[in-house]
Amino acid sequence: MDTVPLFTRREMVRSTMAFAAWPSLRSLATVKVPTNSPTAPDDEAYWMQVRSQFEWEPESSNLVTVVRGISPKHVRELTVTRATELNSLEITKVITRNWRQEVRKKVAGFIGSPVENVALVRNTTEGVTTVLSNWPLKHGDEILTSSAEHGHFYDTLAQRAARDGVTIRRFHYPAPATSAQSILEAIEHAMTPRTRLVMVGHIVLFGQINPARQIADLVHARGAKLLVDGVLAIGHIPTDVRAMDCDFYAAGFHKFACGPRATAAFYVRPGLIEQLPPLFGRYSEDEQGMVHLKWNSAEITKYEVFGAHPDGQFLALGDAVDFLSKIGVEHIQKRLFYLTSRWMTRAQRLPAFRAAVRLEPVHCAGLVGFELSGKKYEAVDDVLDKRHVLVGGTESYGGFFGIPENAPRSLFCPNAGLCTSLADVDRLAEAIEVAAQAA
Amino acid sequence: MKDRREFLSVAGRIAGSIALASGSGFARAMHAAEKLTAAGPDAAARDEAFWTTYRNAFTPDPGHKWFNCLAFNPTSASTHESFLNKERGWNSWPLAHAGEVFGSKKKEALRARLAGLVNASSDEIALTRNTTEGICNVIFGLDLSKGDEVVITTQDYGTFLNAWAQRERRDGIKVRSIALPVPAKQLDDLVEPFRQAINPRTKVVMFSHLSDPVGQIFPARAIADIAHKTGACVIADGALTFGCMPVDLKAMDCDFYGTSLHKGVFASTGTGFLYVKRERIRSVWPLYGAAEKEADDIRKFEHRGTAPVTAFAAVNDALDLHEKIGFENMAARYRYLKRLWADQLVGHSRCRFNVSLEPEHSCGIASLVIDGVEPVKLYEYLYTKREISAWPIRDSEFPALWVSPYPFTTPSELDVLASALTEVANKGLPS
Numbered sequence: 126m127d128t129v130p131l132f133t134r135r136e137m138v139r140s141t142m143a144f145a146a147w148p149s150l151r152s153l154a155t156v157k158v159p160t161n162s163p164t165a166p167d168d169e170a171y172w173m174q175v176r177s178q179f180e181w182e183p184e185s186s187n188l189v190t191v192v193r194g195i196s197p198k199h200v201r202e203l204t205v206t207r208a209t210e211l212n213s214l215e216i217t218k219v220i221t222r223n224w225r226q227e228v229r230k231k232v233a234g235f236i237g238s239p240v241e242n243v244a245l246v247r248n249t250t251e252g253v254t255t256v257l258s259n260w261p262l263k264h265g266d267e268i269l270t271s272s273a274e275h276g277h278f279y280d281t282l283a284q285r286a287a288r289d290g291v292t293i294r295r296f297h298y299p300a301p302a303t304s305a306q307s308i309l310e311a312i313e314h315a316m317t318p319r320t321r322l323v324m325v326g327h328i329v330l331f332g333q334i335n336p337a338r339q340i341a342d343l344v345h346a347r348g349a350k351l352l353v354d355g356v357l358a359i360g361h362i363p364t365d366v367r368a369m370d371c372d373f374y375a376a377g378f379h380k381f382a383c384g385p386r387a388t389a390a391f392y393v394r395p396g397l398i399e400q401l402p403p404l405f406g407r408y409s410e411d412e413q414g415m416v417h418l419k420w421n422s423a424e425i426t427k428y429e430v431f432g433a434h435p436d437g438q439f440l441a442l443g444d445a446v447d448f449l450s451k452i453g454v455e456h457i458q459k460r461l462f463y464l465t466s467r468w469m470t471r472a473q474r475l476p477a478f479r480a481a482v483r484l485e486p487v488h489c490a491g492l493v494g495f496e497l498s499g500k501k502y503e504a505v506d507d508v509l510d511k512r513h514v515l516v517g518g519t520e521s522y523g524g525f526f527g528i529p530e531n532a533p534r535s536l537f538c539p540n541a542g543l544c545t546s547l548a549d550v551d552r553l554a555e556a557i558e559v560a561a562q563a564a
Numbered sequence: 565m566k567d568r569r570e571f572l573s574v575a576g577r578i579a580g581s582i583a584l585a586s587g588s589g590f591a592r593a594m595h596a597a598e599k600l601t602a603a604g605p606d607a608a609a610r611d612e613a614f615w616t617t618y619r620n621a622f623t624p625d626p627g628h629k630w631f632n633c634l635a636f637n638p639t640s641a642s643t644h645e646s647f648l649n650k651e652r653g654w655n656s657w658p659l660a661h662a663g664e665v666f667g668s669k670k671k672e673a674l675r676a677r678l679a680g681l682v683n684a685s686s687d688e689i690a691l692t693r694n695t696t697e698g699i700c701n702v703i704f705g706l707d708l709s710k711g712d713e714v715v716i717t718t719q720d721y722g723t724f725l726n727a728w729a730q731r732e733r734r735d736g737i738k739v740r741s742i743a744l745p746v747p748a749k750q751l752d753d754l755v756e757p758f759r760q761a762i763n764p765r766t767k768v769v770m771f772s773h774l775s776d777p778v779g780q781i782f783p784a785r786a787i788a789d790i791a792h793k794t795g796a797c798v799i800a801d802g803a804l805t806f807g808c809m810p811v812d813l814k815a816m817d818c819d820f821y822g823t824s825l826h827k828g829v830f831a832s833t834g835t836g837f838l839y840v841k842r843e844r845i846r847s848v849w850p851l852y853g854a855a856e857k858e859a860d861d862i863r864k865f866e867h868r869g870t871a872p873v874t875a876f877a878a879v880n881d882a883l884d885l886h887e888k889i890g891f892e893n894m895a896a897r898y899r900y901l902k903r904l905w906a907d908q909l910v911g912h913s914r915c916r917f918n919v920s921l922e923p924e925h926s927c928g929i930a931s932l933v934i935d936g937v938e939p940v941k942l943y944e945y946l947y948t949k950r951e952i953s954a955w956p957i958r959d960s961e962f963p964a965l966w967v968s969p970y971p972f973t974t975p976s977e978l979d980v981l982a983s984a985l986t987e988v989a990n991k992g993l994p995s
Contacts, residue, residue: 180655193654201655205648211833212638247693250869254852277867281853288707288849377870386654387834387872402734404851405700406727421733430723432696433826435833435872 162453166463169547175452179383179544185513186549188539191357191492192517194380195544200445204385208437224440225429231443232390235450236355236374237365242398244391244428245439249356250277251404252375252391253324255428256352257281259402260322260373264290267319269312273298273329275354292319298329300481302488305336309343320349327358327369327376330519331481331494331536334362341370350397356380359390360449362458362490366392373397381457381491383543384445385438391428403427457543461491464541468554469493475561481536494519494536497561502535508560509537514553516540590642590885593621597888605896608889612975615897619972621885622830629977631954633928633968634804634827639882647832647878654874666873674879678837681887682821683812688845690838690865691876695803696723697851698822698838701865702799703727705848706768710736714768715761715791718743718961719775721801728770738765744780746918746962748925751783758787762794770799773821774808777957777966779919779929781805784816792817797844803827807886808927809895819844828894831882832875838865894971898928901969901978906930908982914989918964931957931964934989939963945993950984 163171178197181187187195196204225245233240246252257268258281268282272295282293296315299307312323323344328334337353344351350372358364360382366374374392378384393401399421449457465484472478472495481494497505509516516539539553596617600608608614621640639647650665664670676686692698703724708714714728718741728739742757762769769791771782788798800818805811807828813821821839825831840848846859854864886894902921909915909932918931934942939956942965946952955966965985969978 195655198655201652205651208648208651209644212644248869248871250852250867258851258853277853277869280855280867283856284849284853287856379870386870402730404704405696406703406723406725406730430696432694432723433824433833434693435875438872 159451162451163456163460166456166459172460173546175543176546178448181544185515186552187515187544188541188549188553189515189517190383190542190544191380191538191540194383194386194542196379196383196385196441196445197448197543200383200385200441200448203441203444204437206437207440208435211435211437211440228439228443231446235364235446236359236376236390236392237367238374238390238392239395241425242392242395244393244425245442246375246389246391246428247387247431247434248379248389249275249354249375249377251431252373252389252428253278253352253354254281255391255401255404256322256373256375257285257324259404260350261400262289262291262321265292265319266321267292267294267317268322268324269294269296269315269320269349270324271296271298271311271326271329273300273331273333274324274326275330275356278324278354294320298333300331300333300494301483302333303483305339305487308333308336309339312340313343316344316347316349320347322350322352324352324354326354326356327364327374328361328490328492329357331538332357332489332492332540333482334358334488334490337369337371345370356389357492360384360454360457361461361492363454373401378442378445381540381542382445382449385441387435388438388442393425393428398425398427399423403430405431452543458490459486461541461545462486462489464545464547464550465489465491465493467547468539468550468557471554472557475558477561478557491542492538492540494538495557496534496536497557500560500563502537504563505537505557505560508563509553509556512552512556512559514539514549514556516553589617589621590640590881593618593640594885594888597885597890600893601890605890605892606900608893609896609900615972615974618889619974622972628951628953629973629980631952631967631969631973631981633970633973634808635955635966635968637827637830637970639826639830639832639878640885642885643830643832643878643881646881647874650874650877666877670877674876675837677880677883681811681883681891682806682839683814684839685842687862688839688842690840690862692822692836692838692865693834693868693871694826694836695721695801695822695824697868698836698865699724699799699801699820700727701838701851702820702822702840702848703731703770704851706797707847707849708735708737708767711738711765712767713738713740713763713765714770715740715742715758715766715796716770717741717772717775719746719778719780720770720772721776721803724770724801737767740766743961746778746780747916747920748780749920751786751924754780754782755786755790759790762790762796764794766791766794766796768799769796770801772801772804773811773816774802774804774927774929776804777918777931777959777962777964779926779931779966779968781925781927784818788817788819797847804929805927807891807894808898810891813839820848825879825882826875829879829882829886831879834872834875835879840865895927897971898969899923899926901971901973901975902926902928902930902967904975905967905969905978905982905985906932908979909985909989912986912989915985918962929966929968931962931966932985933964934985937988937993939965941993942988945988946984949994950980952981952984954981 230240233243286293296311341351352373353371355376359376372394377389379386469484477497482489519536596614675689679686679689732739740761742761745753748754774781791798797819799820802821802823806823819841825835826833850864852868858864914935916933919926943956957964957966
């Protein structure tokens with residue numbers, strides 16, 4: 126070779142090696158990624174072509190990708206191929222030094238961020254925890270969040286409170302929200318002069334789309350920072366962090382974005398990186414071998430130092446982003462709303478059916494939380510299970526339909542995705558009808 | 565396909581037959597390893613017939629010569645196959661079945677298995693994604709006040725040096741980074757600096773069980789005893805020891821020990837564990853947060869969000885072969901290989917090692933200095949002209965060439981390495 130690939134130790138990745146035994150394991154999945162955008166949400170020929178890129182058990186209706194997403198076959202195979210390439214002694218011969226920057230560029234473009242403000246991290250939790258645990262706060266400062274966030278983050282917040290004397294406030298999320306204003310009012314009412322950080326999901330657990338820009342304007346007007354958990358929104362509705370004007374944004378790609386598991390984008394607004402220490406110690410070597418301790422540097426890459434990671438996941442992420450970009454996330458949003466409307470319009474005829482979001486494009490797209498009033502959760506779950514309709518559910522805490530938080534209930538949360546067909550949502554609607562009519 | 569059960573059983577049979585076909589090198593290695601124990605470690609280290617069989621479970625490239633063990637460790641073909649099958653399955657199996665890939669039963673079984681390998685209890689082992697995660701949980705999770713002192717060494721891993729620097733800046737603690745003799749002539753040379761640095765304000769003592777840049781094994785118990793006398797807790801970075809030599813955490817008496825499984829036991833990348841002495845669990849805030857009710861539960865360190873569980877699901881495969889070989893035998897093999905090449909350079913007037921080659925000081929890693937030859941240039945020359953890969957340590961305190969053979973490295977490969985190094989020592993680098 127002409128040049129010596131001199132990596133720093135932390136940049137070392139494993140490179141190509143031909144396993145003679147592997148050809149039998151290589152999937153022969155045909156890659157026919159759509160090369161154009163759809164004409165309409167009900168362009169079934171187009172959307173079934175998209176659906177054909179996925180693989181799952183044919184007898185089930187998979188409406189649970191919000192819990193455990195699946196990648197299209199070519200992304201899955203690329204993850205596997207890259208993992209095999211990395212499982213080799215010939216580390217330096219194939220993988221280029223700049224692969225991470227190439228992936229970062231694609232991800233940055235996908236979320237509307239400058240490339241120098243996006244870090245590739247392992248999941249949403251990593252990005253969110255970096256902010257919740259490390260954003261500088263003093264004793265008595267407050268963090269505000271809603272009652273509709275990912276359950277584990279309440280533990281993270283409680284820990285911050287216990288360690289640093291920060292106060293955590295939680296506003297009761299209006300469900301179903303009648304308007305963006307109802308959400309803004311709930312936030313405004315809960316903020317105090319000590320509020321320094323507000324965290325909300327771009328889309329919350331039961332599918333409500335938050336008016337992110339308006340929330341940012343409100344939060345900033347009160348002198349606080351906004352952290353947005355984008356994991357339920359990325360690949361579901363268009364994401365533009367600059368338009369959103371949030372200060373921090375974290376989103377894993379393994380749900381609606383159909384990306385490899387354990388890959389996520391973490392955005393930090395320009396000017397804030399220096400103030401936000403990473404979760405792990407930043408370590409880099411220069412060409413002279415000098416170790417630089419840069420935890421308070423302005424380099425976004427300081428959030429990417431977390432030890433060895435199966436980088437095959439990241440190497441395939443660019444293809445997942447390309448797949449979504451070719452389709453167009455704005456089209457995806459419309460398609461998912463179309464599918465949701467199809468089942469929810471039927472379900473809304475049932476007196477027992479109650480949804481936590483209004484069926485309007487401004488409020489929801491592919492994800493809706495619901496319950497059947499008066500029906501036991503387990504009984505409804507049984508009907509869905511017997512009909513092989515796979516759906517997710519929310520964690521059990523209150524805030525829905527005015528239910529008091531000391532008497533929480535769970536909701537079912539089916540989601541339409543790129544692998545969902547009309548037959549799938551029809552099956553869901555039918556199952557709900559049967560469950561509603563059961564004794 | 566009539567129903568879900570039939571689909572899964574057919575898929576399972578296909579996966580199984582593929583596994584048998586391409587895992588035959590692994591199966592042969594497992595079978596051959598059964599004879600190692602009877603032979604004893606010294607004989608096992610020299611049993612080239614076995615190590616050739618072992619090598620075939622990994623299928624390394626026959627051209628280039630690699631001496632980067634523990635920096636980049638591939639898994640065996642069988643372990644990798646297991647990982648790939650689960651990775652593919654995860655993307656197509658229904659939710660319930662995918663949960664069985666590495667559900668709570670399997671997780672607890674792995675926890676118990678790892679605990680047994682290091683003389684610890686299950687309730688002291690947290691599964692992590694790598695050493696960095698385990699150790700940083702402790703570094704950032706211990707409650708320390710302004711003025712508290714932490715003793716570390718200049719041989720510790722850069723990420724951890726910086727983690728402590730971060731705490732020093734944010735929390736006003738004092739970090740004492742001690743330099744140690746390189747090479748240490750006797751183990752007490754490594755203990756005395758700790759004795760000098762530890763004082764009543766010391767709350768934490770941290771060291772590498774086997775240091776990365778030098779390859780030095782630290783006398784863990786002796787250091788721990790000194791630290792505990794003053795009430796300090798002890799963190800051992802075990803990234804380079806688990807799997808390479810027997811590790812007895814009770815004997816070491818450290819309070820925390822973090823390691824990776826994708827190094828010494830050749831498991832899939834993204835796997836590791838953190839040991840926390842039971843009575844210390846409550847004293848550490850987990851990096852990603854946990855509920856108060858879990859304060860004494862080792863699992864509080866595992867709430868890290870979506871993780872590559874398929875890598876964990878394949879760990880048992882790697883452990884099966886490693887346990888069959890035996891940790892003592894593996895250590896003997898590493899030490900034997902080290903001497904095969906290093907002894908050809910010991911005594912050369914222009915060569916010296918940054919670590920003693922004696923077994924109590926080093927295992928498989930040895931870092932070599934050739935007077936007048938800059939390590940980076942030596943690395944470049946070896947890589948481009950001699951098809952040899954050994955890593956340059958560019959640290960200003962102990963620049964050297966880092967040589968770490970794999971267990972399946974052959975004596976002839978080591979002769980090629982030694983010959984090339986001798987040539988450079990004699991004549992310098994070609995211009």
